Amino acid sequence: MLKTGIVDKLYHSAQEFPDRTAFVYENSPVSYSELLDRVEQYAAAIDALGLTRGKRVALMLPNIPEFVYLYYALLRQGLEVIPLNIMLKAGEIRYILEDSESASIIAWDRFSTQVTAAVDGLDSCKYQLYIGTEAPGSGLNLTEFGAQRRSVPPACELEGEDPAVIFYTAGTTGNPKGAVLSHAGIASTVQGISETFFFTHTDRVFAVLPLFHALGQMLTMNVPIATGAAFALHPRFDRETIEQFFQNDAITVIVGVPALFEAIQSRPEIKEYLSDLRLCISSGAPLPQEIQTGFIEVFGIAILQGYGLSECSPLVTCNRIYREQRAGTVGLPVPENEVAIFDDDGRQRPTGEVGEIGIRSPSVMKYYLNRPQATRSVIRDGWLMTGDVGKIDTDGYLHLVDRKKDIILKCGFHVYPREVERVLLAHQKVAQAAVVGVKSPRIGEDVKAFVVLKQGEQCSSAELIDYCNEKMAAYKCPGIIEFVSELPLGSTGKVLKKDLK
Structure with a gap:
């Protein structure tokens, strides 16, 4: 081995x-x-x-x-x-x-x-x-x-x-692509996270993020095992009985999405079970300031925000325990990760200027499986171009500005609008459909569909949502459907999604 x-x-x-x-x-x-x-x-x-x-x-x-x-x-x-x-x-x-x-x-x-x-x-x-x-x-x-x-x-x-x-x-085409991670890349991720957050064999990690997801797999399973720590494994998160999750395990580390931390901070009685808590990391969606503020008030610990993607196995940057947790940023690069900002011509931009985020690291995927052209389009001169837009301040903190991609980030999962649109358009009553992400304080973004029905047809939101649930994973399905008489179109006939958001 x-x-x-x-x-x-x-x-x-x-x-x-x-x-x-x-x-x-x-x-x-x-x-x-x-x-x-x-x-x-x-x-x-x-x-x-x-x-x-x-x-x-x-x-x-x-x-x-x-x-x-x-x-x-x-x-x-x-x-x-x-x-x-x-x-x-x-x-x-x-x-x-x-x-x-x-x-x-x-x-x-x-x-x-x-x-x-x-x-x-x-x-x-x-x-x-x-x-x-x-x-x-x-x-x-x-x-x-x-x-x-x-x-x-x-x-x-x-x-x-x-x-x-x-x-x-x-990915950016709507068809899932296999990001191939190497043994050395995963080992680099695990080592970098272990060092950055001072993991030891005395830690006990709350593991409720899905292990099939890169974040849950690396931070709540691989890192504890690599350091001789323990993790409390849970199949699901139940908001109503959340205190039962913490009663017996003396948890020191919680890694989750904002909805998890919102649920914890809303139940101050949980504090008695979390006296050993030393580290909280949030990823998968922006962390609302009210959740951060409420959590600090109850537990006296700041939730560290990070940034990453599956192609990087997955954590790239994160705020630190021992340094300033700079509001509005996703922190500093973890060890062996370089982050730079590029213009549209592939030139690195100076500090403070906005451009596409590029990542260079041993943790970056080797390639997209069986897709050399797609691989070449995102890995250029050793840099993985993320499609995300940001800037780096004078102290090296990464600020996320926007996403070039149309991908919707719901509960930490990627949802591609075109895939949802294809399912909706296959419904016998639907003439047109456009899908966008809308901000949600609980799940980061929700999937919203604007639907034009065929002439003379009648349909309810519940009918379309049930139909989508039969055809695709539940997290991809629209949480909101708005029926409209027409979609806003540009001069080329393309739907103007910015007008729908």
Whole structure:
């Protein structure tokens, strides 16, 4: 295995802290020695199935222990992991399996309906493996298969530039693209975050962000494991019973989206359970000042804001514990990340001037899978051009100004308007549709659709929202639908979306 990689970090933590808790799930602790044993069991099962180095495996699991075990087992054996958003529908799953030429999909048995439909007739995806009690059709119950004792195969000898994880991201065309991250890139991210925020084996991290998401995966799973810390793993966030999440775990670090921090600060009684809290990081959407102010008043701790994207695995900049948390900024670059501002001709702009944000770092993706032209369009002379607009002040703090891209950032997830528009336009009653993002104090941005109905047709918002929910992941669906008689058009016939916002 790669001596500086995250799998090696797991082995190191298991050797240093065998009896220490690695994570807690449903009030049941799992020690580092138990974690490593389960990883090796699943590695043996994967090897027995003939899934070998370089093959790609899609992982469609919620925040359950098996995500952790299988993620590390797959990487140990040199396979490439493709985390799938658990809210995807069959067509969306099939697209990624086909595009990535995945040899297998490992899914929770509760997702069997979507997975079975997705793999129907798809010969390239040889194995459908399920975690749980059921294995429909030609699927194999990996929970049972993995529980069988086998000789543990040797860990794969990995190179730093070997592909490790592929995150499918919306990109600028509306068709998801696989951003390929290397073992060395992920290791660089984990090391930089660990050093920047002083993670140690005494930390206990609140892990409710989805592990299929780059932020949750890196900050709430990989960093704790690499430093011998513990994390409290939760499948979902429940606003109504939020205090129960913190009663027993002595949490020191919370990483989340603004909605999570808003819920916490609105319940001052939670303070008694968070006496050890030392670090809070918010990302995925701008943090409203009222949430920051309220949180400081209740807990005496500032929420640090950061900036990143899946192509950078994912954190690029963040405010610091030990330096000024400058309002209106997303902080300073984390170690080994360079940030610069470019004009439209690719020239770097001086301090304080606005332009496109570029990033240079070992953590930047290697390429978009099977898309050399798309890769060349965003990686230029070693710099990843983000499509985001910003400026850097004299002290090196990054200020986000706007996004060139039309991507909507909802609850930390990317939603591409054209994809939503295509679904709406397929509805028999819809003549025209335009989708934009609108600010939301709770979820960053919501998806709003402006719809023109066909002549003589009648339709309700609920009908269209239900229709969208049948066709795509719930987070992509419009939260607001406004029926209009016409859409504003420019001289070329293009919808003037700025007039709709």
